[in-house]
Amino acid sequence: MSQIALKGVTKSFGGVSVIHGVDLDIETGELVVFVGPSGCGKSTLLRLISGLDQPSAGAIEIDGRDVTRVSAADRGLAMVFQSYALYPHMTVRQNLSFGLENTRMAKAEVTGRVAEAARMLNIEPLLDRRPTQLSGGQRQRVAIGRAIVRNPTAFLLDEPLSNLDAELRVSMRAELAALHARLGTTMIYVTHDQIEAMTLASRIVVLRAGRVEQVARPLDLFNRPANLFVAGFIGAPSMNLFPTRAEGGTAALPGGRRVPMAGVPEGSEVTIGLRPQHLRLAQGNEPGFDLRIALIEALGTETVVHGELAGTSGDTPRRVFAILPGQPGVALGDILRLGFDEAYLHRFGPDGQRLVGPGRP
Amino acid sequence: MTSLGHWAGVLVTAPLVLLARAVDPLLRAWQRWTGIGGMAAFFLLPNLLIFGVFVLIPIVLNLAYSMTGGTEILLAQRPYVGGEQYARLLECQDYSRPLTCREDQFWTAARNTGLFVLFQVSLMVAVSLVTALILNREIKGRGFFRAVFFFPVLLSPVVVGLIWRWILQREGLLNLLVVNLGLEPQVWLNDRVTAFAAAVGVSTWAHMGFYTLILLAGLQAIPRDLYEAAEMDGTPPARVFRRITLPLLGPNLAVVLVLALIRGVQIFDEAYVLTGGGPGTSTLFLTQYIYEVGFASLLRNPGLAAAASMLMAGVLVVLTLVQLRLSRSSAGGQR
Ligand SMILES: Nc1ncnc2c1ncn2[C@@H]1O[C@H](COP(=O)(O)OP(=O)(O)O)[C@@H](O)[C@H]1O
Numbered sequence A: 001m002s003q004i005a006l007k008g009v010t011k012s013f014g015g016v017s018v019i020h021g022v023d024l025d026i027e028t029g030e031l032v033v034f035v036g037p038s039g040c041g042k043s044t045l046l047r048l049i050s051g052l053d054q055p056s057a058g059a060i061e062i063d064g065r066d067v068t069r070v071s072a073a074d075r076g077l078a079m080v081f082q083s084y085a086l087y088p089h090m091t092v093r094q095n096l097s098f099g100l101e102n103t104r105m106a107k108a109e110v111t112g113r114v115a116e117a118a119r120m121l122n123i124e125p126l127l128d129r130r131p132t133q134l135s136g137g138q139r140q141r142v143a144i145g146r147a148i149v150r151n152p153t154a155f156l157l158d159e160p161l162s163n164l165d166a167e168l169r170v171s172m173r174a175e176l177a178a179l180h181a182r183l184g185t186t187m188i189y190v191t192h193d194q195i196e197a198m199t200l201a202s203r204i205v206v207l208r209a210g211r212v213e214q215v216a217r218p219l220d221l222f223n224r225p226a227n228l229f230v231a232g233f234i235g236a237p238s239m240n241l242f243p244t245r246a247e248g249g250t251a252a253l254p255g256g257r258r259v260p261m262a263g264v265p266e267g268s269e270v271t272i273g274l275r276p277q278h279l280r281l282a283q284g285n286e287p288g289f290d291l292r293i294a295l296i297e298a299l300g301t302e303t304v305v306h307g308e309l310a311g312t313s314g315d316t317p318r319r320v321f322a323i324l325p326g327q328p329g330v331a332l333g334d335i336l337r338l339g340f341d342e343a344y345l346h347r348f349g350p351d352g353q354r355l356v357g358p359g360r361p
Numbered sequence B: 001m002t003s004l005g006h007w008a009g010v011l012v013t014a015p016l017v018l019l020a021r022a023v024d025p026l027l028r029a030w031q032r033w034t035g036i037g038g039m040a041a042f043f044l045l046p047n048l049l050i051f052g053v054f055v056l057i058p059i060v061l062n063l064a065y066s067m068t069g070g071t072e073i074l075l076a077q078r079p080y081v082g083g084e085q086y087a088r089l090l091e092c093q094d095y096s097r098p099l100t101c102r103e104d105q106f107w108t109a110a111r112n113t114g115l116f117v118l119f120q121v122s123l124m125v126a127v128s129l130v131t132a133l134i135l136n137r138e139i140k141g142r143g144f145f146r147a148v149f150f151f152p153v154l155l156s157p158v159v160v161g162l163i164w165r166w167i168l169q170r171e172g173l174l175n176l177l178v179v180n181l182g183l184e185p186q187v188w189l190n191d192r193v194t195a196f197a198a199a200v201g202v203s204t205w206a207h208m209g210f211y212t213l214i215l216l217a218g219l220q221a222i223p224r225d226l227y228e229a230a231e232m233d234g235t236p237p238a239r240v241f242r243r244i245t246l247p248l249l250g251p252n253l254a255v256v257l258v259l260a261l262i263r264g265v266q267i268f269d270e271a272y273v274l275t276g277g278g279p280g281t282s283t284l285f286l287t288q289y290i291y292e293v294g295f296a297s298l299l300r301n302p303g304l305a306a307a308a309s310m311l312m313a314g315v316l317v318v319l320t321l322v323q324l325r326l327s328r329s330s331a332g333g334q335r
């Protein structure tokens, strides 16, 4: 049985519909990441689960109990806010204990839990400081600590790392992963950063404009994007997408190479996707397409090539990304012939949905 | 349209440009003479002049008057008496009973003012806090109500006093209502207690919009997610108010408290128009006392009035220092 279930949840503010019928099952102990572009409704969905907002329609269940009309406090969830929402006039210790003091918990138990959380998060020396006397990373820990002391059935985190600098973000990400492994508590984590999503999640929920586009484990999402949006959103640089047409069971790629294309009506508009990582320098007279190099990003371990398809030089040359291993001796303006394995192709039908059929599983 | 605007612009700026050209050499000369620091003095000069003429000199004159006697108006014709006026004001057998004092009116006025400040300031803080809390909620017509509560602040205090006199006088609106309800009409402004209460209530009504605005600004500065964090923890509303709203509103409340105190001590216009200090001396306040002693009584005594103003100024200076202290600490980001 899933621990948190959303059933046809919708939300509109005034007349504006923001969440359009979301169904989702989250298992106990999972770390589920909501990812999507800014404004797609991630925070709204999280707030609906938390109980801070009420859905316009649909139901939310926790442990099999319908909590749609249950107050936020009675759902047993704890939230970590993007702004941290620490009480500025209270010490760290008071911030941690404030929520517990609402319950009839014994004083000793409160003190014990605060001490335990402080130890776990390495904030013991900070307990008597106020939030203004803390660095961003320390505030972040206190915010997480305030959630931990409540011993919730699930944590809700809304872009918890977005206010930290890049370096701190990476280390806090690792700490959060370790914390999840240690506590084993369900976490729902909102981010617009796909690296955070890929590295942290047991499952990723890709949202766009208030709809779930795909729910999958990180690598499945990368290997088998369900539609063009996910294909373009996950992976950086993003997947190369070539619009083409199905003819006689095949479709032509730029440069003329034809690849099998089954399961769609003759003549329909289809899209073929190829990740930059899956392009390589063509060997011998292997068929492929020619790319004029417009920009080179040499990262040492790999080289990112931004190129324009030769033969499309007109008004809008088609941009193609390729990631070549190591440090190939290429220069700006060179024309490269790139090849690929058909096993790595992603095929999308006229409706933008992934086509099952030949291709990498 | 554009060319019209253009010419209007030229018309306004051309004289300014000419003026600047004319003044520039003078400024340069001044700066060469005094250095860059002197420029600050130059720009401060007009304000300092105004402040000096209308504030500083009157204060000094007031001090001088307070040490003179007689009924003459011109300072030069008044004999120097030293601290005699102060001694006269402070001469008392029993300070708790104004009538045993030589200047019993002064002490009555001081006691009345003290009581007025006590009641009016408590009422003011309570009423403006409650109003701000209500207006901070997402109620219907919030903008309308915010305007309504602020409206009396825009009225002249004399108008406020007149309006309420029409309402509260013997043949006023309130008694009309009372009679229509089949009750006995009351002499609201001729009864010691109701007249005093009316003075307190009316001045609160007249100024509460201002203080409500200060508190409302404070409430809106409290981040919403603090309340959401408290909601997630199931914090009861009373505890949220006590542990989150009140402490975070603290600096604003302190400013309201001190400003209301300062204004309360100076109570005059609306109360004077409303009750004229009566019945008897039950709503006689310090400012009215000073005014009457100095200007409006048969035997004018400017020296005594000046001495009383100096004493009152002492109280106000203390309160103002407190206020400056508070506003500095809240500006310093003590939150
Ligand atoms: N309280 C609100 N009232 C009106 N519109 C809102 C409200 N909260 C969010 N929205 C709208 O809902 C959409 C999704 O917002 P949000 O969930 O915050 O997106 P994000 O995925 O960036 O977290 C946005 O278009 C936003 O403008």
Ligand SMILES: [Mg+2]
Pocket (backbone or CB within 6 Å): A042, A043, A044, A159
């Ligand atoms: Mg958001």
